Amino acid sequence: MFDNNTIRMDLRARFASKIMKSACSYYLKPKKFNADFPECTDNKKRLLYLHIPFCFSFCAYCTFHKFIFDQKTAETYFRLLKKEMQLIRKKGYNFAAMYIGGGTPTVLPAELAGLIDYAKELFDIKEVSCESDPDHVSSPILENTVDRIDRLSVGIQTFNDNYLKLIGRYDKFGSGESQLEKVKNLMPHFPIVNIDMIYNYPDQKKEELLNDISKVLSTGSQQITFYPLMFSSNSDWGIKNREGSKSYKRESELFQLILTNMDTKKYEQRTQWAFSKDTGDIIDEYVVDNDEYIGLGSGAFGFIGDTLYINSFSLKEYGKLIEENKISAVKNIRFGKHAVKQYRMVVDLFGFNLNNKAFPEPEFSLLKLSECVQNKNGYYKLTPQGQFIISLMISEFYDGMNRVRTAMRKELLNEDSKFKR
Numbered sequence: 001m002f003d004n005n006t007i008r009m010d011l012r013a014r015f016a017s018k019i020m021k022s023a024c025s026y027y028l029k030p031k032k033f034n035a036d037f038p039e040c041t042d043n044k045k046r047l048l049y050l051h052i053p054f055c056f057s058f059c060a061y062c063t064f065h066k067f068i069f070d071q072k073t074a075e076t077y078f079r080l081l082k083k084e085m086q087l088i089r090k091k092g093y094n095f096a097a098m099y100i101g102g103g104t105p106t107v108l109p110a111e112l113a114g115l116i117d118y119a120k121e122l123f124d125i126k127e128v129s130c131e132s133d134p135d136h137v138s139s140p141i142l143e144n145t146v147d148r149i150d151r152l153s154v155g156i157q158t159f160n161d162n163y164l165k166l167i168g169r170y171d172k173f174g175s176g177e178s179q180l181e182k183v184k185n186l187m188p189h190f191p192i193v194n195i196d197m198i199y200n201y202p203d204q205k206k207e208e209l210l211n212d213i214s215k216v217l218s219t220g221s222q223q224i225t226f227y228p229l230m231f232s233s234n235s236d237w238g239i240k241n242r243e244g245s246k247s248y249k250r251e252s253e254l255f256q257l258i259l260t261n262m263d264t265k266k267y268e269q270r271t272q273w274a275f276s277k278d279t280g281d282i283i284d285e286y287v288v289d290n291d292e293y294i295g296l297g298s299g300a301f302g303f304i305g306d307t308l309y310i311n312s313f314s315l316k317e318y319g320k321l322i323e324e325n326k327i328s329a330v331k332n333i334r335f336g337k338h339a340v341k342q343y344r345m346v347v348d349l350f351g352f353n354l355n356n357k358a359f360p361e362p363e364f365s366l367l368k369l370s371e372c373v374q375n376k377n378g379y380y381k382l383t384p385q386g387q388f389i390i391s392l393m394i395s396e397f398y399d400g401m402n403r404v405r406t407a408m409r410k411e412l413l414n415e416d417s418k419f420k421r
Helices: 011-027 073-089 111-124 139-145 159-168 174-189 205-216 237-242 247-263 313-325 338-350 364-371 385-412
Strands: 047-052 097-102 126-133 149-155 190-199 223-228 274-276 291-294 301-304 307-311 329-334 374-375 379-382
Touching: 011 338, 011 385, 047 073, 047 111, 047 149, 073 111, 073 291, 073 313, 073 364, 097 111, 111 126, 149 174, 149 247, 174 190, 174 205, 174 364, 190 205, 190 247, 205 247, 223 247, 247 385, 291 307, 307 374, 338 364, 338 385, 379 385
Parallel strands: 047 097, 047 291, 097 126, 126 149, 149 190, 190 223
Antiparallel strands: 223 274, 291 301, 301 307, 307 329, 374 379
């Protein structure tokens, strides 16, 4: 019925994108959370996420929770985060893997090293993944992270100087060529280096993306992740640049270009966005491999059972809660059983986990009827068009989460960027 090998923004894609946007608007409505954080009563596999909400300067497109770096504030924060780890350990939680994001986790390299060492003392941490930037190659950062971090995820975004200037990273990290050399120099120091790239910049041409693909492949990186540029509907930069710039037609064409030109002999596609030389490696979208995860730190999210927990975005409130021996979750969203199944279905499809799953109905049957999913010799498989549709749905989900972040940040006052003295 459909040509599923040619990726395009067709009626199916538009319908799925609108459905996901509506679902996020309906479900993602946080309520105040005043109860005690739940105790752990099982041995279920979970991941620990730690959020470091500080940056030296802000990237125009980024909607993650962060404050401008202040050394004393950051030093206090690292101390409090260690205490929050103690609190979650006392509730019976243990973890084998940890993901550190931000913000910029490496703002204080020695403090980051101490945080990782302490986490390994408290928990059975076997794998540490940490976000960073091209300047991670600098000596103080390397000295404090080599042999501590197993997977370093470096945000490059593009090697095109014009697009680096557009998103405010040219002045911060230098030209595309200089960043290429920096990231190549990182390769020998870490078991896994992931490079984050962005595509579908305003008016981006196929030749420009092909050049980015060629250069990122030349690094020999163990992982490469391509994100579609997401204009958050609630960010000033998103509102300013969305009109006339966001082209879903171009996004579909560039998505197919990535699938066609990635080196499939060396890389296996782990998600709609991530390519890895080893399928067992942790990835940026850790929700694919972890049904549940605990988020610690200001602005972190966690998901336990049927509930999304949202930690305080206020440093002032965060510090008060930790000093009172409380986990910093201040809001939550509880989901019904069917809503949880819907969420897991989209995440599992995003990670190609299609088989031996009890997907919700009629949603999965609609995906099969629309030929997004096909049965090949007894195994379900996403068609190329199906992959693009799931990519769109995940993008809408992230936009929904960004709306939650924006709403949380709108509640902040100037005094919330500091700890109470």
